[in-house]
Structure formats: C-alpha cells, structure tokens
Amino acid sequence: MVIMMKLNSPKEDLEEVIKKIHSRGCKHHEIWGTEKLAIGVTGQTAALSEEEFLIMNSVEGVYRVSKPYKLVSREVKSEDTVINIGGKLIGGEELTIIAGPCSIESRQQIFDIAGELKEMGVKFLRAGAYKPRSSPYSFQGLKEKGLEYLSEVKKELGMMIVTEAKDTSTLPAISELADIIQIGARNMQNFSLLEAVGELSNVILLKRGLAATIEDLLMSAEYILSQGNYNVILCERGIRTFETYTRNTLDLNAIPVVKKNSHLPIIVDPSHGIGIWDKVPAMAMAAVACGADGIMIEVHNHPESALSDGFQSLTPKNFKALLNKLEQLAPIVNKKVDVNVAIA
Amino acid sequence: MVIMMKLNSPKEDLEEVIKKIHSRGCKHHEIWGTEKLAIGVTGQTAALSEEEFLIMNSVEGVYRVSKPYKLVSREVKSEDTVINIGGKLIGGEELTIIAGPCSIESRQQIFDIAGELKEMGVKFLRAGAYKPRSSPYSFQGLKEKGLEYLSEVKKELGMMIVTEAKDTSTLPAISELADIIQIGARNMQNFSLLEAVGELSNVILLKRGLAATIEDLLMSAEYILSQGNYNVILCERGIRTFETYTRNTLDLNAIPVVKKNSHLPIIVDPSHGIGIWDKVPAMAMAAVACGADGIMIEVHNHPESALSDGFQSLTPKNFKALLNKLEQLAPIVNKKVDVNVAIA
C-alpha cells in the first residue's frame, strides 16, 4: 500500500499516519519527491483499508498494490483448476458444452429437448425450475415439479444436471439433484447464498452480475472458496451498458483477463449475453476462440412458444450446426469437444 | 402492443401472427404503410410477451406501449403515498431525515452517535447489524449482538430504527425490531427476499441496484406490493458508470422521473451515492432541491476509525451544519424539516 501526502502537509498529520501504520503492525517507508511525499507501507497490509487513511488529514490518495482476492488467484495456485464431474473434466483440454431450455415447462418438453441433446452427445443439461424474473407477473418456473422432472431425466437419460438456486430455502433440494448449481447474475452478490453454497460439495457455476467488475466476480468466487468449496466455475454472461441493440453486452474481454488472474475455469453464456438467437452462434464461436473453457447455450424445441427466453434460444437444428463449427474450431485453441456431431 | 412486420412478408407469416394474437383473446388492427405493415394489438396484452412474437417469421419489432408495472404506478393510484410511522409521515410535506453509522461497532459507539442525533431532533436511526461486503475478509457486522444494541437504543432513546436485512433467515429477528427494513442495492433483485418482505407489515426501504434502471427499481417494488405490503419507500443511491472520481454516480434524475411515474415516496442516500464525505452535503442539498422526500446520511463519531464506510461518513458536527442548510432549503420546495437545529 502506498499513501500519498498532500503538498506541504503539517508534520503532525504525517506523524498521525505513521502512528496508525505502526499500530497495525506494519512498517512505513518515506519517499520524498519534489512535489509530494509518498509513504510505502509493508507488512500485513490486507488488514488495512484504503478508507481509514483517506479520511485522515493531508492524505491525498491511497493505492493498494496487491489484489484483494487470494484463494482464486494464480499467485496462490498457478496451475489451472480442472474439475472432474462424473469423468468429465471442466477447465482442462475438454471444451464443456452445457445446453437446454431456459425453463422446464412440462415433463414432455424437458424429455424431448434432453433426448435430442443427448443424441448429439451433450453431457450437461441446463434447465431452470426456479426462475428469477424481473416481473412478479412473469412465469416463475415449475418449482418442485420442475425438480421432479429433472430428476427423472437424470435417471433415465444419464445426463448431468445444471440448475439454478435462487435462495437458500430451496438449496437442499437442488443440492441433492444438481451436479452443478448455478448462481444467477442477480444473485452474484447475495453473500448469504454464496456462503451457503460454499458449504456444499456440489460444483458451483457463478454468473457475473450485470454491474459486476471482473474483480467483483472474483471476490464473489472468493466467498465460496473461503467456505471450503473449491469447485467453482465462473461464467461471463454480459454486462449492462448503454447499447440497446443487444440485450446485454457480452464482455469476452473477461476471458483472457480471468485466465491471467485466476486458476478457475470460466465459461460463456452467449444466449443471455447478446440475447438474440440468430447472433448466439457467432458469439459462441468468439467465446471459444478467445479461450473460454466451455459454453452454455439455451436450446428449445419450440422457441416461438417458450414460456421464457424463447427469443434467445436456438432450435436443436441450429444448435447442432453450431456444435459442428465448434468441433472445427476447438483444436485450433487446443481444446477437444466430445460430441456426436459428424463434421459436415 | 404494436408488431411491425418485415417488408414483403409472406401472407402465411402474417396469418400466423394474427392467429397467435387471437388465441390469447386479443384483437388485431392492420395499419398498412408505404414501407411496413404495423399490427396494433388490443385487449389484455399484459399476458403477451414481446419475445413470443419477435421469434416469429417476418416479425421485425415488437413495441409494448404500456408500462410493465401496475400497483406502484400513478395510473393506478394518482395521489402520493404517505406512510405514517409512529406519527412521522414519509412521502408528504415532511422531509424525512435518516442518519447513523454504516455499522454498529459497539454498544458505546451506537449509543454515542444515536444520542447526538436525537439531540439534533433526528427521529430515524440507521445502523447495520448484518453487512453485505464484497470481500469475505471484511468486517461483516456484529450480527445478533448488533440487533441487541439497536433494541436497547430504541427502548432508551425512543428512536425509530432503520436496518438492513440481507437474507430471509435473519428476517424474523429484524422484522421484530426494525421500523423500516432496508433492502440493499445488491439485493434489489433478490426476488425471494422481496417476496418475504412483501408478507410483512414493516415499512420497506428498497435501494436501487447498481445496474438497475428506474423501471427495474419500480418492478422490484411491484414484487413487494403484489404480496400485500404497500409500505414501500424507494431509495436512489448511485449507479455504476465509467466515472472513477466518485464511488458511484448518484442519479438524481431518478427523483423527478419516479415522482412522475409512481406514487411511492423516494429518498436519496448521497453517502453511498458519491462516496466521499466532503461532497455528501452538496449532493444532499441537490437531492432535496429536486424533490426527494428525504435523505439518508451516514454519520459517525470517529469516521477515521470506522470499521466500514468511514470515508463517506459525516461527523456529527458536519451533519448538523447540513441540517441547518436543509432547514433553509426545505420551504422553497414545499417541505418541512422537523429537527432541533437553530438556524444560524
């Protein structure tokens, strides 16, 4: 940490700053310049906050030079985290493909879609039973009934299940069923929920919030790891900007940045990210091209009558065409796709 | 709702659209232009979603012309909502003043600050027992102990208590104590929490999320009202933009916009909004000048050693100077301030 003192600071102000540094067991180092005095602080600076110095007389700026996250950082663990779920590896050479409808709408619907996906070789089925919706009047999901259908799909088709937990009260039931528990963008800083999933052993898929910086995302992951659950997958799904031609602004820049700073796997959800079905394949390709460990895509048998997010869902046919393209792209970025789609 | 069809749409596509409109019990009206065909839809259009039409062949755009919120809207209730808490009115002519420290840090601390505020005539004490923090390593609040101290303050000083609920599990204890339950910015779209407070009779203070549009804020309030709790106060506290000289961008534009569209009271939290203590009074003045029903200010006896948010907290002395200014400003915007600060 470096503290800048104002021009011509009175001696007492400087002494107050130094006293506080020492009172926290840290050391100070004065760097006298022609215009300013910089005070370097060394020792366990994680215990200090910028704000407690900023508020002091004559202090002009405080610069923290270490990152605030630890467990998720490459400084703590330099090699990539690879998560093994039922023999499938997430975060290594395999490109993870997660697909399925936004919401479970009926037993028939989820079996139909899951069946088609399984046939293509997709191992991870995404489908929501509890849906966070911005309007109280929108379809909120089939809830318990939805979990039941998912459970049947899991048993009968042997697919791994990715589904969202929107609160702690439904977490036990979801935890029992889900292979991967999704924390949605609007809950990325629901810290009570983060702590709760941090105590589970399920794999957690943590989506970036609409106003979350990359650092915020990593800090939220840190919450989960700090409770003991190291099986966390990050997910870029678009941030909110001034642009109105797209639903959100999918921020693919986050992929190489996260890869540099963290050992955790990161996947991309282009369906929510751009929000317009005919542009989803382009963004899925881009995601893989810049280094994502996988993609999560909304697929629906009848997008035009979907109860939620139909406008951003691919039909199975369009999804299959995308898988075919991804199979060609993956080797170029040193990834493998394990699906059953013949290269056209 | 208005649906625009693409140039030269085939007849079957048009028929499909009309069939869907009728199947939902709505009527259609064709408007033939020189370039496009617009289809006006009338009836219970709230049951229709833009997306289910956007996904159809030849549909180019869908425009919803009614607002998605109802209960919070001035169209449903044209006169201002005025909430009565223990004889104090929020949302009418009285300017509501809420003040106190970010966090309860000790019994002594909260009694000291509350005592000073009471002396100035402040009726509402804000103080957090459960603190949502972006780092798991930051001070998380005194929790149950904090509620105990607040409860003592309430009994001994007779102040009304504003405190945050960050999850449903701590809600019963908070509901028993708090006169006003705060829902923080990061929980604005924690819909399970919104539904839970919608079933209480406490007054709810709903803060705008960092990436929330004004419409999102009103929709989250709609969640609470739709569960039966009509005692909702909105709170502008800053959105996230590219600006880095301030902590957030306090969006005062939201005040006249909300006042036009909704009957609910709205207050402003300039402490979080701008995030720099010496600029808080200016923004508090601006908030009242543009029509806010009240302000919520962080006040701390010793900002330089506060465990959280010290950098944005006013000392009691500076806060008193602000109250003095507000007393002068209020009558100009047809408000009254009920405090004991002599006009200088």
Add this chain to the structure above:
Amino acid sequence: MVIMMKLNSPKEDLEEVIKKIHSRGCKHHEIWGTEKLAIGVTGQTAALSEEEFLIMNSVEGVYRVSKPYKLVSREVKSEDTVINIGGKLIGGEELTIIAGPCSIESRQQIFDIAGELKEMGVKFLRAGAYKPRSSPYSFQGLKEKGLEYLSEVKKELGMMIVTEAKDTSTLPAISELADIIQIGARNMQNFSLLEAVGELSNVILLKRGLAATIEDLLMSAEYILSQGNYNVILCERGIRTFETYTRNTLDLNAIPVVKKNSHLPIIVDPSHGIGIWDKVPAMAMAAVACGADGIMIEVHNHPESALSDGFQSLTPKNFKALLNKLEQLAPIVNKKVDVNVAIA
C-alpha cells in the same frame, strides 16, 4: 510514480527498470515488502508514462500519484477563477443564467424569445446557428443566416451571445460575434478545435462529452489553457449510461468534484442532461443546490413546433417560474441572481 514488481522477479528485470528510471533523470527508492517490491520514483515523473514501464518484464503495476492536469488544477491556482464579461462575473458570487432556444429558426423567432428573456433580466442568450446532429437528414441550423440574426439581436437588445462552434472553418465568424463560444459534447476531444479556441480571447464554454470522465473534461480544458486562453467555463450536461427513461444521466456529482480539483467555473445544462422539459426545473434547482456557478436552459416560445430539441425546452412562462425559485434558492448557497422576476 510507484512501480510494483512481481513476486520473485529476476535481478536483471529489476535492474532494467532502475536503469530506465535513471535514464530519464529520476531517482528510485526500493520498498521491500513480504510479498512484493515497490519502487518509488521521484523527480520529473511527468515525462514518464505508465505504459513504458508496464510493458517491461516483471512489472505488475504502475501507479501515477499526481494528477495529469496542471493549469486547471487548484494546486497551481488555489482561488476560484472569476471571468468578467461586460461587467457580469462568472464563477464568483453571481449565479450565471444562460437561456434561449436550441436553434435559431428565423429572425422573428429569435427576436421573440430574446425579447422575453431580456425582460426577465437574462443577460446571456444561447442559440445555435451551426447544429451538430446525429442524422445528416436533420435540420442543421440556419448557419451564416443564423449568425446574422444573432448579430442583430446583440446590437438591438444588448444581450451577450453564447453560440456553438462545431469546426475551425466557421470559427472566425463565430469568434467575432460570440461573447462565449460553446464547444459541444461531441467535440470535447476534437483537439484541433480545442487548440484553435485556445488561441482566441473569447470565453470558451466547454461541455463534457457523453463518455468523458471528469478527468477527461479537465484535460480538454487543459488543452485550451495551455494555448494561452484562460477564460474557460466547464459545463456538465449528462453522460451516457444504461438508463433509458432519461435522455442522458445528468451527473451532478461532477460539480463538487470539479470544484475541489479545479479553479475553473462550472455550470450545468439540465435541458440536455435529463432531456425532458417537465423535469428540467427540478434538475436546475439541484444543480444550483450542489454548487454550480450557473445554469444553461433551453427556452422556446413554441416548443411543440421547435425544429430541434423542443421536447426538452421550457416555455418562457415555465422558465420564469424556475427563475423565481432560483432567486429563493441562491442565497442559501451564497449566490446572487441578477434577474427581474418578482418573488411570488
């Protein structure tokens, strides 16, 4: 400037960094911590760029601790700049009122509006002859004809003229006429234009760009001052955010921040800022309440048939009501308004 070295940097990398520091005539200071090595740099660091160090091996971060602007800064000139135009002072105790239509539309129109404003005691008339418009098909202003009408108004009514220069080729004609030359938001980083007005003696009104940080705004002002023209007024007029209920997000936070960092006067344009006429008075009041040195308001005799910006223009009647309110507000923030509007 402080340079952070990576953990376990090889000795040669450190030596390279130190060599570069010395080669620029600066000194280095090593601060050894438990995790990192910080290198303090002192001397004429303005000549160094962050990037030339960031690119070096083992360098993890570079922190510039001085501000990049000089002439506009309070560190160089601590007292407020007060600009005298024809006896009217801008930036001191007087609250500057600038009003008029977006565009000059006809001789009659500009004389009508100017006449009404003069009667209210307004000294500064704003009106555009050259209009930057996002569409090439929109009304682009009356151009030379517009300047002619303005010149007549100036002569006959004795008002001071504020008008925009959108390029260097029309600058000579505008410079001859205008008391204050406006640089529009979209030209805030048109550096050739900034340099050109920096060589004039007219007062320059520099509007903040839609994506400009406060620092960017100050740097653009620095361009003008560095050419020798110290008569610069800054203008906050709204930034671009995700909010869609308002045209822009008027960022009043900029007022106290600029006041702290710069000696230049700053005014507010709430008409463009919020963009909806019936909400303009609220934001004008807020602007003055938080310390703005003046306001610039669009006023039109017939907003419903204005050729541009009618939706954000006040009628003379509504503007007069606002002036009345401002007269009451000004003394509370230690300002005076010099208009002829009787307090109601």
Add this chain to the structure above:
Amino acid sequence: MVIMMKLNSPKEDLEEVIKKIHSRGCKHHEIWGTEKLAIGVTGQTAALSEEEFLIMNSVEGVYRVSKPYKLVSREVKSEDTVINIGGKLIGGEELTIIAGPCSIESRQQIFDIAGELKEMGVKFLRAGAYKPRSSPYSFQGLKEKGLEYLSEVKKELGMMIVTEAKDTSTLPAISELADIIQIGARNMQNFSLLEAVGELSNVILLKRGLAATIEDLLMSAEYILSQGNYNVILCERGIRTFETYTRNTLDLNAIPVVKKNSHLPIIVDPSHGIGIWDKVPAMAMAAVACGADGIMIEVHNHPESALSDGFQSLTPKNFKALLNKLEQLAPIVNKKVDVNVAIA
C-alpha cells in the same frame, strides 16, 4: 410511427395530434384499446420527429418503427459491400489484415516495422502522423514529417497506407497519400470532418466512439455515404464501461449486429479494444470467429520504448504467431488470409 395517447385524453388533444399528422402529409389510424388509444401514422414519417409529438398534450409515448439510417442499411442494399483497393478486397471472402505502429516515430522505425510486416505478407500498413492525445503534453505525432516517411515507405515497399485524419486542415495532404483514411473514435461525431471525407474518393475507416451506440456508428457512416463516398469500412474498437481491468470493453456483439443491419464491411481493432498486449491475440481470434471482415493490430519493434501505446502493441514475433493462428481459423468462418506465414 405509433403515437400513444394518455388515458382519458380530451377530444381536443386528439384532434391536435391528428391535425399535425395531416399537416405533414401523413395519414392516421386509430386503434382503440381497453386502456389506451394508439394512433398509427403512415406515409413519409421520416419527416416527423418523435419530439414534436411528445411535447403535445395527452401524448404519452412515440415509437418510431423504422430505422433512421437508409444508405448504409441492408434494406436499401441487401448484398455485402466489397471494397477493392489495389486488387485487395475488403468485405468479401478475404480477411483484411492491417498492422503497424501506433505512431511514426522516425524514418528508421517505420521502415523497420513495415519491412518485417511486408515480409509476412501484410498489405496494409497503419501508422499515425497526427495523433489525437487526451493530454496536450503527450507526443502528438511527427505530423508532416511523418507523412513524408509514410510516403517513402509506400513508394519503396509498395504497401497500402492507413493513417488518421484528425481535422479538415490536414485532410488534403493525408488524402493524397492514404489509401485508407482513418477517422478516430473521438472524431466519430465530428460531423464537419465526416462531411469532408464524404466528398473524397479515398476509402474511409470509421471507428466507433467510446459512447457511441451501434446506431450512432451507422448514422455517422450515413453522413459519409450521403455526401457520395460509399467506400466506408466500420471499425469496432471498444466502448467505455465501468470495467477497469481492461482499457476499454471491446464490444464484439457489434459484429453480428452490424452484419445483420448493414452491408458495409466491419473490422476490429483489439489493440485499443482491450488495451493489454498479451490479451490482444485472444480478442483478435474472437473477432474473426464472430464474423469480422478484418483486424487492425498495433505492432511495434520495441514496444517498451514506443512513444505511444506500447503497452498494447505486439512484437513482430508475437504478431506472426497470431497470423499463423488466424490462417487456421479463417477457413472455418469462410474467409481466406493472404499472408506468407507458414502454418506451424
């Protein structure tokens, strides 16, 4: 255009609206709903503005259902524009590669870099002679001298030149030399400059502004086309968001969106977009994967001593590695790369 009237609008207000519609030679169509009255407007609605209706009594909303751009639109020209410069095609099957240093720094420097690029088969050399910089104290380019060196490079090496025009006064000299004239992000809405380049026959590379929506970008291109110059290449180079780990937020979503709405070619500048050299190749790959017609990359022989933008520049060696990857990627998205880099 559709105009929504408020609930219970008085008959006179409705009549006023209809009168105005007719006075502009358009027709109206009433659509009576249960809650609102919608008025469809048909005819030459391009002549109407939303604002002139919004300002009228009882009008609640105005929705323009056609796009404001014409010449750049796929509705006017459905097939892709392919620009031929000296036999190289931009916008078709060829993937365009533009590379070079941010600034020309010396004769030696530009010849060295250009020589290496030519050897790799790069046909388009980018290099700035006039540099728009946010600080007046930063290196502003070699100006005329820079153009001279570029002219020599062009003659001796036969490369095509891409260089920026930052104002109209230097445009003649640049126009004579440049094969492609670049309009920088900060000048995207410098309409006088747009009109000036619209009268030239050079190819224009128009970069997206930091706060520009995709529609704004297309409208600025419309300015150029409307003056008669149809040779416009669009360029995505990052927008400004709240994220601070990257210099800008490269918005690749713009690629498929522009491709859908416009026939113009669009390329991507990942160097400015993400702003960190070691993450540039990942974003370049992503750009091509989602359909960009080309990329523009900053390459410098000695990034650590570059006078500008060194931190985002690739060395020739790293750039060559990227070209190699792009050669593998291109065929998957139906593009060809014409360079001399052997596939490793």
